[in-house]
Amino acid sequence: MNTPVYDFLERYAGSGTVRAHMPGHKGRSPEGCGFGAAFPYDITEIKGADSLYEADGIIAESEKNAASIFGTAATFYSAGGSTLCIQAMLAAVCGKGRSFICGRNAHRSVMNSCVLLDLDPCWLYPEYEDSSVVSGKITAASVEMAIERYRDKDPACVFITSPDYLGRLAPIAEIAEVCHRNSMPLLVDNAHGAYLAFLEDSFHPVALGADMCCDSAHKTLPVLTGGAYLHVGNESFIPEIKRDMALFGSTSPSYLIMASMDLCNKYLAEGFRSDLAETVKRVCDLKKRLAHLVLPDTEPLKVTFYAYPCGLRGYQLAEQLRENGIEAEYADETHAVLMFSSSSTGEDFEKTAFAAERLMCPRILLRPPQIEITEAVRAMSPREAFFAARETVSAEKASGRIAAESITVCPPCIPIAAAGEIIDENIIKILKMYSIFHVNVVQ
Ligand SMILES: Cc1ncc(COP(=O)(O)O)c(C=O)c1O
Missing domain, CATH: 3.40.640.10 (Type I PLP-dependent aspartate aminotransferase-like (Major domain))
Structure with a gap:
C-alpha cells in the first residue's frame, strides 16, 4: 500500500525549499523543543499537497x-x-x-x-x-x-x-x-x-x-x-x-x-490484523484474570471495571492504578475504563494485571447509588436555550430551571441534562453523583 501524503511531506522536508508560506515556524522547531522532528513535516496547502x-x-x-x-x-x-x-x-x-x-x-x-x-x-x-x-x-x-x-x-x-x-x-x-x-x-x-x-x-x-x-x-x-x-x-x-x-x-x-492516517493505511493493510488478534487475546486473558472486577461483555479492546462490588469507587480504583504507573482512560463514581490497542506491549498488560490483582479493597462493600434516569422534559429547543441569557447557579438550587447547555459527564461528555431541558430533583441527584456542583441555566 502506498503512502502518498507522507511521501510528499518527506520529499518536501528534504528539498531545502525556502518556505515563503505558512506556517510561521518554516519547518524549524523552537530551540530545545523536544518534538522538533515533527516541524519539517507540518505544512500547508502548497502546490502538490492537495x-x-x-x-x-x-x-x-x-x-x-x-x-x-x-x-x-x-x-x-x-x-x-x-x-x-x-x-x-x-x-x-x-x-x-x-x-x-x-x-x-x-x-x-x-x-x-x-x-x-x-x-x-x-x-x-x-x-x-x-x-x-x-x-x-x-x-x-x-x-x-x-x-x-x-x-x-x-x-x-x-x-x-x-x-x-x-x-x-x-x-x-x-x-x-x-x-x-x-x-x-x-x-x-x-x-x-x-x-x-x-x-x-x-x-x-x-x-x-x-x-x-x-x-x-x-x-x-x-x-x-x-x-x-x-x-x-x-x-x-x-x-x-x-x-x-x-x-x-x-x-x-x-x-x-x-500523514499519520496515510501511514496508518499501510499498517492496516499489512501487519495490523495479526497484531490486533494478538492484542484482543491479551485483553481477553486480562479480563479472565480480573473476572471478579470487570464487566464481561465489553468490546474487545476495553477493560471496564465495575468498582462497587469490591468496595471501591471508580475513581479510587483509578487512583490506585495511577499509583502503580497505570493511567486509566476514564473513571467515575462507579466505573473505571482502560483502553488498549495494538501499540500496547506485553509488559503493559503484565503491569496492569499485577496492579489490578493487588487492588486494596476495603472490607465494607459499597451499595451502588440508586439513580433513576427518567425521560427529560423539554422547555426550549437546544438552540434557543444555548443562545438565551444565562446564569450559573449551584446544582442544589437548580430544580425547575432550564439547562442553558448540555450538562455532561466530561469526559466522556454524555448528557445528564441537554440544553433546553428542565432540571428536576432526580437530575440533581445524578449531578451530585458525578460531582457536578454548578450548572448554567437560562435566566
Ligand atoms: C462516543 C464519542 N463520540 C465522539 C467523540 C468525539 O471524538 P473526537 O475526540 O475524535 O472528536 C468522543 C470523544 O471522546 C466519544 O467518546
Missing part, C-alpha cells in the same frame, strides 16, 4: 486507500476528530431544523450539532445498568418502538453510539434492518471502534449496514490525536459530504494528522 475539502491529488488517493481497506463506498479524512464527522453527518442527513432519533448515550458533539443546526433530538433512552448514565443497552426492538413513537415528527434518521464509553456494543446489523425497513438512514458514532473492521469477522458499522459512521482513528489506531474517518456506506451521501465537512472544519487541517 487540499482536504477539495481533494483530487495525494489526499484523495490516500482516502481511496482507506476506503478500500475499510471496505466502504467512500472514506473521508477529518483532522477535527469524530466531532467534525458527527456535525457533517447530521448536516448532510438532517439539514437544518429537522428532528432525528438519537440514543441518549450520545457524545456532546451531537448536542452541539443540535445547537448549530437547530435540530430536534427525539431521545431513545437505553436500558441503563450498573448506576451509570454513560452507557446502556439499545436494541433493534427499542429502535423500532422509537420510530413508531416519533413518526409524527418525521425524523430524518436514527443516530446510535456504538461502542459506547463503557464498551457496550449495539446490535448494528439488526438496527440497520429496522431503519431501512422504515426508510430511514442509520448513522453510527463509532468513535471508539475503528479497529472493529479488522477483527476476524468485521464488526464495523458500515459492514453491518450503517449508511454512514465516524471512527476516531486516534482513539484505537496509531494515529495522531484529531485524526478521524467519515465512512460512507450509502453512496447517495458521497457527492455532498465534503461540503458539509468544510462547513465545520478548519481551512488549515493538520498535515501531520493526515
